[in-house]
Amino acid sequence: MQEELFLKVLNMSITGSAVILCVVLMRFLLRRAPKVFSYALWSVVLFRLVCPFSFESALSLLPVNPEPIPDRIVYAAVPQIQTGITAVDRVVSSSLPGATPYASVNPLQIWVFLGSLLWIMGIAVLLLYSVFSLLSLKRRLKDAVHDKENIYLCAGLDTPFVMGVLRPRIYLPASLSGAEKEYILLHEQTHIRRFDHVVKILSFFVLCIHWFNPLVWAAFFLSGRDMEMSCDEAVIRKLGHEVKKDYSSSLLSLATGRPIVGGTPLAFGEGDTRGRIMNVLNYKKPGFRVLLFAFLAVFILGMGMMANPKAGENFTAAVYRVDEILYSAPQYSFGYTRDTAPEYNISSDYVLFRREISDQDWVMLGSLYEYPLSRQEQYGLFDPLNNKAHENLDKVKTIYRADLKDENQTLILVMEQKNGHVLLAHGYDHPGNPRVRWLFHLDKVVEPDANGQAGQVKPQDDRAAGTTEAEPMAKEQDPLEKAVSAAILQHNRSEYTGGDFSAQAHTTLAAETGESVTGSGIGTVTVYAMALYMEFGYRGGGLSETGGSHMPVALTFEVEDKNTYRLMEYWTPQDGAGYGPSIREKFPEKIAGGALDTQKYIQAHVMACYEQAIAYGQVDVGGEIAGLIETICSSPAHMSNPGAYIDAHPLEYRTLVYYGSYTLEYCFDLFAQGGQRGLEGHIMAAACRDIMMAKGASFDDMLYNTGQDWYDSIKDWAVPS
Template sequence: MEQFLQDAFLAVLNMSITAGYAILFVLLARLFLRKTFKIFSYCLWGVVLFRLISPVSFSFALSFFSFMKKDTMEHIPAGLGMMAQPQVDLGVNYVSQAVTSSLPAATPMASANPMQIILFAASLVWVLGFLSLLAYSLISYGLLKGKVGQAILVRDNIWECHTIQSPFVLGFLKPKIYLPPGFSEGEKSYILKHEEIHIRRYDYLIKPLAYFLLCLHWFNPLVWLSFILMTKDMEMSCDEQVLKEMGQEIKQDYSRSLLSLALSHRMIGGSPLAFGESSAKSRIKNVLNYKQPTFWGMLAGAAGILILSLGLISNPESSQSASANLNLNYAAKISAAQDQLIIRVHGQGASLITGEEFGEWLAGASGGWTEKLVSSPYELSPTLTVYVNDGTEGYRLHFYDSEKGLAMLSGDGDFRYYTIPPQQYEQVYSLWGSHSYFIPEVVVQALMEGKKTNRQSVQDIPDEKDYRVIEVGREVYYLYQKDGKYYCERPYLFIREITEESYKGALTFAHKPSGSRQESLKESSPEAQEIAQLIEDNLQTIMSSPGQSSNPDDYIKAHDMAYESIIKYGGENALPYVLAQFEAGNAEGLRGQILMRLGKELLGVRNNVSDESLSPQEWYSRLQIRREVSLPDFAYQGNDPVAQLVYQTEVQKHKGRQGFCVVAPHIFAGYREDGKLKVFVTTYAQSFRLYDNVLAEEGGGIVPAAITYREGADGSYTLESYEQAQDGAYFGSSIREYCVMPVSGKPIEGLAEEILNHYGDYSDIIKLQRENLAEHLQRNNRYGVFLHQSHYQKPAELIPVT
């Protein structure tokens, strides 16, 4: 209950701050509108009502709140009471800073932060004030209802009552007009017309709503002022409508009636929608100055009010990011979805952390972050960077040793700065230091820096014959040069152009692809001797410390660079030497444990022994290396001719040099025009290698595409073009570009949105791909097959397929 009360108070407080700015705008607008018709001023108060009652709105480029440079109106963050150093953003920098500096910081070891106590006390005061004003209005309404209990019906909804002093409207569902006796026929006609207009415009509902919102925001003096002025504008606009309908010739009589009511003290203030509860002097002056409106005058006024209302109702568009996904919640979400993330200390190197670990940390820590509004990036070099991959160029979260209370989220050229608790910088730094998988700085520079290119990365291996492979945890990168330029490629995601210096530095830690090194398997070759020396040198380093531990993993963690050197530089060629040590009986004790771990990692899915409790020699004695089984690529067996074309094309486009390919397309539509057929699909393509009865995933991806065929005279089709969605910031626009008819190029309405929406949930083709895989294996008489599913820092799984 306490938390609910505080959340409600903060929600009202945020709306009140935004409404306060809207009130100031309306007050300024009223100065310019003072000689125009009061209906315009009255309508503007609707904007204030909206801001007082709605915590959300839409974004608009011409919003009058653009000075806030933010697309949210959360001035007081929901987690204010939990922040180590509370921060507020009131829209004006120096005001925000002054208020923030006055807020008490958290007290270490205390049961509650001072701000929590202040917020709870403030929320109690707020709710008591709200209930008091609401109770006052209900009691007043009940007393007024009792006064008119003896009223006499005159006609329709008009009643006469001897116990009241002023005319007014009362009721919500069926409003009634109550008149005191003693009015002349002329005065009565004006009064009735005035009250009828109130009822016709639903003022009898608007004013109680405004009063209810006044009760909610009773602590805001601007709301009290706006309620008073809104009531005044309501009455004067109603006076103007009376003159418009009854004619300007009644201005003198109407003014005298107002004056007579005022002199006889027959005006009651605060009564809902009464004839004369507002200032008599202002109303009389307004009546005497009234002129019949012209059509063009009303049109111009309505247009102006519409523009003002749109500017005040809408929130500003974010000035720092065109991407709706550039926010902390999304960054935490996609972090948690990754097996691994790279965290880097610039100049020192990087390490790997699990995405789940960092995603959970960011989701919890960012509750105390406040966005810091700046027009351009600071000239600060980050000390720490977490590379949060989202399948395109990726988000990057930067931290600064020189300003530990600052963080920046960036992606695709956009950025957002945040003020953070300074101690969280140390928490991120400890994440970097607590993981043993180390990535040298020269490798990080090659993998994570460089210039984005428009070249598509959609192949398991690059076209270039001479390339090198860098493996970072479970991720694979390719390094190569072409036409005098140097590139780093991550398959299916990106290709970046890098400097010659970065390329050459990273080559030290890269290796040749396994298929090109078969000749080096001869033990007598110089290459085999180099591999043996590499393994033995690094084994000695690994076994050197810590001497007091009996856990082999402690030795590997202490010398992870040496262990990774064997894996990276030795690769497949290291496996014969490792297994030969077991055959020769040279794999006992600590040496044997480390060699067993190397053997398991080098074998991967080919390792048939799953028992982790075995000694090194027991493991080797049970080892029967799984042999690869050759299977053809998947072939569609259905009767749909369009599907037949699509399956054939997608298999040809995605099959690798090794293993077999299985595809699963979602076919959105096919369009024919002047002898051409254009089919729009999103395809999940995956290559596999089968070792005995265990499948290994070799590479795959999910890519939208447009495939165009030319129809021959005999009814056959020839592939003419294959257009794939580009990666990164060009993803959506590239899809929209190819969603056109095959010949005329006319855009196909709604198709691009359908493809993009499907890409947000492609579970159908994931299911279809698994079904196609099972069907393909059974068609080739392969039963009892399992899929080897590996996980970073977690045991692998064998998932049954057939």
């Protein structure tokens, strides 16, 4: 909460800084106009520094993005700001610390936390200073004498000022002459009538919030000068131009005193006497044209600066297909067509993913960062440049780049056109000769949802996590399933004798009843199943596989009664070339194809065996799971794609998945604590998803920015309460 508030204040401060610079420029252009117009412009600055949102308009004059710092920047692999000013974005973004692949906290999270603490300390210091200043001032006013109405005279006072909010009081030096008193009193009453005393207090508190921004300090003092000068001009207009010399003399006589400190929020006095005297002496009644120009300038600039730029269609948080191939380098033999080209997904935090037409899973290509190129530099990436590419490049307004850091030095350029269309260039960053191989025109096929995600996970039915379509574990309530489990264990123990514990898991594909082969009248049942047998060893508190087999089997039992089954035949397929034909001959035709697909069941079966072995040996696998995740995250450190880390450690990842429910419990506990937004979160989410799918849970095709986001989307239906 503290860090989020700090980032919002930073966004308002950046936007406010741009408005301050514009107001300072307009203030210079309005130097001959009445100061009330310059003073009115500072209300726009106040609005921008206080209000985190505004209305949108196509006529907005705001020169920067109103939210330059993304709210999730601390979790980004490559943190970037988007002010809309390319040079600023490049310098600042390049100095931001990136995510550490297997660290639990990103470095930027630490810096933002420390910055928020410093920010709060600064606010506290300014407020305490203000309170002490106010108490000191009140001690000086203890001998003040009431004159009339809300006017007080004080002998020890050198500068007039207003103090209070709901019932403001005017304090005047007792030494003022009658004429001076009239001028100064009218000036202070004008302040109160225009509610300047309230504006000044609000401005001070805004200054406390944005104390770290030097432009806000400049705005605070410049707006104070315009406030005083506009009040002086109001006095001259009311009393007439003939009082300018006497009024200036009164200001000069008060300038020798000690001014009220600006850090006292409930009291403000007069400042910049020299500038005010010069403004009073040079003040002339403005002509109609000057007033009209000043009014229009303030109105247009004020409304333009208050409005946010009208947001176009955001190209992030969406899935794209290739709508048209604008360019294909002729020197390469392999090419895409619209039907064979991959799909692309751009997440809300500018991470690019790709999925080939033959794949089911998305592959992370890398984080996009703004990459400005001149038009000639863009043309130079093509050899040769055709007309279609040329026409589309001329419409590009912003370019983002992602680097795959592979042996081909692959680069991806995502180009946003002025009309909102998106191009994608795939090329190679060869030293001194970068080249584009393909240029695609993309078409959005999945719109972002309310959370900025393209695609959501949803349960396909009412099955909870941990269940499968064909349960591999023995069903305690089914005597036949118990007989099958016992037969698998008994048959294989004679083949494998090297383990401390044996486990089995099977999926029954079909069962057929028949007559007794002995003529006794007792029936038979043949169970066709996919069976896994595994043996495990326990050494040093850990768990290891020592042997096993996975194959289709046909078990024929004689049924003595409904609860008693005696094994008559344990059939296994032939080895070698006879494997497939023997299965087709033995198994019913409708299930023979499934019996040949051992991979369909292997993962669920292995997980079931592992879970039995862990429970039997009372193995504490929590530390083992943590070590496996750490090992997977350790390399390759230069890659941003979580799949690359999994591919680099297939044995560790396989074991992580095989731990099944224990891995789910470990990962879900961490996800429940929150904050798993780094590489570890991605690895845990991938493992949990594989485990749950092996156990029968179904997911829509989807993509999430972080592992934590994935968990948050499925926890309500997939995590047991």
